[in-house]
Amino acid sequence: xxxxxxxLVADYAxxxxxxxxxxxxxxxxxVRGWVKGMxxxxxxxxxxxxxxxxxxxxxxxxxxxxxxxxxxxxGVDTFVFVDDSIRVQTVRCTLEKTG
Numbered sequence: 584x585x586x587x588x589x590x591l592v593a594d595y596a597x598x599x600x601x602x603x604x605x606x607x608x609x610x611x612x613x614v615r616g617w618v619k620g621m622x623x624x625x626x627x628x629x630x631x632x633x634x635x636x637x638x639x640x641x642x643x644x645x646x647x648x649x650x651x652x653x654x655x656x657x658g659v660d661t662f663v664f665v666d667d668s669i670r671v672q673t674v675r676c677t678l679e680k681t682g
Contacts, residue, residue: 588618596668603674614672624678625650640664652682 592615595601601608601617608617622628625648634645646658658676662669 588615588622591618594669595672596665596670599669599671601672601674617674625653625655627651646676649681653678653680655679 595614628648628650630648632646636643642662644660648655655676661673663671
């Protein structure tokens, strides 16, 4: 998640789908909106991804992030790749305010 939003979104297929428990985001514009929201919720965050399991075209990760006023300690994502782009991503995490 560190870096330029447009660089991150470029890894997604044009017709990507990002699924969260609260909402489904469609295409790169939807993904861009979600990424911007996550970065705004976790300002100046330090990210840790201790678990990364890649099998075929699927990547599973567990992650945490600590920002200046909030944190996530239980992030879990699954990515499905098609033609070297992220076609589907699922995200589940709990954002906790700390400040």
